[in-house]
Amino acid sequence: MSARSDGSNVIPTQEIAAKVLAEVERSRISVKSAVQKLAGGFDYKVRGSVHAYSVETLKRLNAIDYFLKSTLKKFDGLDPFTRNLLRIAVYEMKYKGVHPALATDSAVRIARERGKASLVNAVLRKVEKLDIQAEGRLKELSLTYFHPEWFVKYAIELLGEDGALKLMKANLRNPPTYVRVNELKGSVESVREYLEKNGVILEETFLDEVFRVKGYEKHPASLDWHSEGKYVIQDLASCFVSHALNPSPGDVVIDLAAAPGMKTAHMAMLMQNEGRIVAVDNSPSRVRRMRSKLKQLGVKNVEIKLGDGCVFECEADKALVDAPCSSTGNYASQPNVKWTFDERKFRATMKVQRKMIANALRNADEVVYATCSITFEENEENLLKTGAKILPLPSPFGRGVREFRGVLFRDWEKVVRSFPHLHDTAGFFISKLTRDG
Numbered sequence: 001m002s003a004r005s006d007g008s009n010v011i012p013t014q015e016i017a018a019k020v021l022a023e024v025e026r027s028r029i030s031v032k033s034a035v036q037k038l039a040g041g042f043d044y045k046v047r048g049s050v051h052a053y054s055v056e057t058l059k060r061l062n063a064i065d066y067f068l069k070s071t072l073k074k075f076d077g078l079d080p081f082t083r084n085l086l087r088i089a090v091y092e093m094k095y096k097g098v099h100p101a102l103a104t105d106s107a108v109r110i111a112r113e114r115g116k117a118s119l120v121n122a123v124l125r126k127v128e129k130l131d132i133q134a135e136g137r138l139k140e141l142s143l144t145y146f147h148p149e150w151f152v153k154y155a156i157e158l159l160g161e162d163g164a165l166k167l168m169k170a171n172l173r174n175p176p177t178y179v180r181v182n183e184l185k186g187s188v189e190s191v192r193e194y195l196e197k198n199g200v201i202l203e204e205t206f207l208d209e210v211f212r213v214k215g216y217e218k219h220p221a222s223l224d225w226h227s228e229g230k231y232v233i234q235d236l237a238s239c240f241v242s243h244a245l246n247p248s249p250g251d252v253v254i255d256l257a258a259a260p261g262m263k264t265a266h267m268a269m270l271m272q273n274e275g276r277i278v279a280v281d282n283s284p285s286r287v288r289r290m291r292s293k294l295k296q297l298g299v300k301n302v303e304i305k306l307g308d309g310c311v312f313e314c315e316a317d318k319a320l321v322d323a324p325c326s327s328t329g330n331y332a333s334q335p336n337v338k339w340t341f342d343e344r345k346f347r348a349t350m351k352v353q354r355k356m357i358a359n360a361l362r363n364a365d366e367v368v369y370a371t372c373s374i375t376f377e378e379n380e381e382n383l384l385k386t387g388a389k390i391l392p393l394p395s396p397f398g399r400g401v402r403e404f405r406g407v408l409f410r411d412w413e414k415v416v417r418s419f420p421h422l423h424d425t426a427g428f429f430i431s432k433l434t435r436d437g
C-alpha cells in the first residue's frame with residue numbers, strides 16, 4: 001500500500017478507479033484486466049472495491065455524463081484522468097449515497113496533486129444542484145435505467161415494456177456467480193466440500209458440475225483451488241453451450257471462436273481429455289490467454305490454432321461457433337460494452353457470425369451456434385439467412401423469438417434463450433444446426 005503524499009495512509013480507491021476507467025477508455029480492455037494492471041499489488045479487498053467503483057460508474061455512464069456535460073462544455077476535452085475522477089465523484093454523490101460535500105472533498109484532494117482542484121471543485125458544486133430533465137420517454141428511460149436509447153427502444157420491441165424494464169434492472173445488479181467444477185482436476189464432491197469448508201454457500205443447478213454461489217466469506221476466485229484449476233467461474237448458460245454440443249470422448253471437435261477457452265476446456269472435460277479438439281481464434285493475445293488457461297485446467301486433447309474461424313478448414317464430427325457478438329446479453333458483467341458497440345460494429349459482427357456458421361457446416365455434421373447477444377438479427381435471423389437446418393435442443397431456460405419486425409422464425413421452439421431477468425444467467429442464444437437436406 002502506498003501512503004498518500006499528504007501523509008495519510010488512506011487507500012485512494014477513487015484515484016485508482018479513475019485510473020482504471022481512463023485505462024479502459026484508452027486501451028479498450030475489460031475493467032477486470034485494468035484493475036489487475038493498476039491495482040494488482042493491493043489485497044483483494046482493495047481490488048474488489050476499485051472494481052466495484054469502476055463498474056458501478058460505467059454502468060451509469062450516460063447519466064453521469066449528462067450531469068457533467070450539462071455543467072462543463074469542454075468535458076470531453078479534459079485529460080482522461082480528470083474526466084474519470086469527476087465521473088467517480090458524480091457516481092458517489094448521485095448514486096452511491098455519499099454526501100455531496102464528502103464526494104467533492106475527496107475528488108478535490110486527489111485533483112490538487114495535478115493542479116485541477118479548482119476546476120473539479122467548481123464542476124462538482126454545480127452538479128450537486130442539478131437534476132435530470134429528460135425530453136421524451138425514451139430519453140427518460142435511458143437515463144433512469146442507464147442504457148443507450150437504441151437499446152431501450154429495441155428491448156421494448158423485443159420484450160414489451162415490462163420485460164425491457166426488468167431486463168434493464170437485472171443488468172444493473174451484480175451478475176450471479178456460478179462455479180463449474182473442472183473434473184479433469186478434482187471430483188464434484190471434493191470441490192464442493194472444499195468450497196463449503198472455506199465458507200462458500202452453494203446451491204445445486206440442473207448441471208451436476210455447476211453450482212450457484214449464494215454467499216461467501218472470501219470470493220471463490222480468490223481461493224487456492226481456483227488458482228490450481230480445480231474449478232472455474234463460469235455462467236450457467238455458458239456452461240449449457242458445451243452440453244448442447246454433447247461431445248463424446250472419441251469425437252473430433254472444432255471450436256471456431258475459442259479464446260479464452262472456457263467452453264473448449266469444458267468440452268475437454270466432457271470428453272475426458274480424449275478425442276481431439278481444434279481450438280481456433282484470430283486474436284493473438286486471447287490465444288495466449290487460452291494457452292495458459294488450458295494448461296492450468298489440465299486440458300490435454302486440444303490443438304490451439306491462431307486463425308480465421310470463417311475460413312479455417314478441419315474435418316470434424318462436431319463444431320462449436322461461440323461467436324463474437326454485440327454482448328447485449330452480457331451488460332451486467334461488461335457494462336462498458338453498452339456505450340461502445342455501434343451500428344457499424346453490429347453489421348461487421350453479423351457478417352463474421354454468418355461466415356462462421358457457414359464454415360462450421362462445411363467442416364462438421366453437427367454445429368452449435370451460440371452468442372451472448374439478445375438481438376434477433378444476430379440469432380434467429382442469422383440462422384434464417386444461412387439456411388441451416390435447425391435441430392431441436394431441450395431447454396433448461398426459455399425458447400427463441402417467433403417473430404420480430406415482420407420476420408418469422410418458425411423454429412423458435414427448437415432453440416434456447418436465457419435472459420438475466422428471467423433465468424438469473426447472462427443473456428444467451430443457443431442453437432444446434434446441421435446441413436440442410
Ligand SMILES: C[S@@+](CC[C@H](N)C(=O)[O-])C[C@H]1O[C@@H](n2cnc3c(N)ncnc32)[C@H](O)[C@@H]1O
Pocket residue numbers: 256257258259260261262263264280281282283286307308309310322323324325352
Ligand atoms: C464470445 S468470444 C469466445 C469465447 C470462448 N468460446 C470461451 O468460451 O471462452 C468470441 C471470440 O471470437 C474471436 N473472433 C472474432 N473474430 C474471429 C475470427 N474471424 N476468427 C476466429 N476468431 C474470431 C474473438 O477473438 C473472441 O475470442
